[in-house]
Amino acid sequence: MGLSTVTYLFDGEMLHRDSIGSYQVIKPGDINLMVAGRGVTHSERERPEITAREHRLHGLQLWLALPEQYEQIEPAFYHIPSADIPSANVNEVSVRVMIGEAYGVKSPVPTLSETLYVEAQLDSAQELTLPTTEELAVYIVSGRLNSEGKELAARTLAVLKTEAHPVITAQEPSHIVIIGGNALGNRFINWNFVSSNKERIEQARKDWQNQRFDKVVGDEDEFIPLP
Template sequence: MQSNIGLILEEKAADIGNFIVGRLLPFRQKRAVGPFVFIDHMKPTCLKDYQNIDIPPHPHIGLSTLTYLLEGSIFHRDSMGIAIEIKAGEVNWMTAGKGVVHSERTPEYLRKADKFLHGFQIWIGLPKELEQCEPSFHHIDKEAIPVWEEDGIEYKLIAGEIDGKKSPVPVHSPLFFLEIKTNDQKKINIGSKLFGEVGMYVLDGTVKIEGNDYGTSQLLVAKNASLCEFETNGITTLYLFGGEPFTEERFIYWNFVNSDKNMIEQAKNNWKNQNLDAFPKIPGDDEEFVPLPELRTQSQ
């Protein structure tokens, strides 16, 4: 029988300061899964009382960012004037559109205490007609996210829509970001509920697919979402994500995503020159910023 697994990609480690993240997307072999163009797994990390998350103001265009924490807390500020703490189980959804600036830091009340951090940072491309929309921000409480159980299998729909259930995260294209947990060996056939492209990331435990076992630090990409079936081998947490891909390629340079390279070049110049019309300062966090790095575009 021909395998439904199109790619098996090993998570790449990236150092972003006081902790290591595992980069799941993009890879040279696979730039996107549906509209998902970038996924960082912030691995479980214990930060000491002298260690804090301090990601200074930096810009985005042409995408929505999704932050989902499993442990810990981050304080978000942006150029729209939003200032809010995100805690475990909650979602921050920021649509950059034509341009936004934000920072992410350890909340003040935790800066002198030991703390844990674990979660996901995700970028989702915008449909071409929305790439120049006005920026917006939404915070979704833990209790608002759909959670259900079927046959001893726990599901949580963090974003998107699947099988008649819908997350309150205001996504801009057909997609899904689904958490699945089992405590026992379970066979799961979910292909009929999925659409577009689908990726799987096993956070804890292992899964068996077509007679082979796959565990943590691997991203699996299915050839055909409708054939997605697998078996968990006990206590397992995994994520399925994907949706309808865009017809146009998405280019990435640093924090900028767009279907038009000219828009990325314009954003680079605006940020390098600190054009406040394009990228306003963040109220309450305007003393520093991340300079534009010299990078090759990831799409080349």
């Protein structure tokens, strides 16, 4: 409730189902955007034919805050295939603009506030000047970076200053994602419920306990108790 989930895979595949009837296999390079709004139930699971063989699963699922005026909108689901995600070459650095606009290209993924989500592959010693947004961070999927004299290791999320265009330098071949956008104020979080209003979260907890949320279409048999 009150957020969006952004699912992006580097390896493997996942099947998304939800209570508004979405049924979508996500593969590397695709973007799945689920807008929870007033409330949605969903599942991401591997299909039996995937789990039956040796495989690798690697990806990120980010939580994207909704502006206050959109926290209670109707839930929605968007799937944008890899072929529709624009790419660019920035001083020999390969980038994909998954959400938002940067480096002269714009993603078709819908947004409710200014949002930035970019994937980049850097060779050793390559530099990349990052876009400027109100909030900005870089996550190192693999490799090692240097930013303003600080070394950033793999699986580190670094929140960066945005007064000037930050520059990152790869200390070795590195795979990164750049995350940013407008500041959206404070939020309360309880389990999978996010809101600017504590009372709304308490109501969602009661609704979940009493199973008043809609069921996942095609995956209705399992109920996860409220922690």
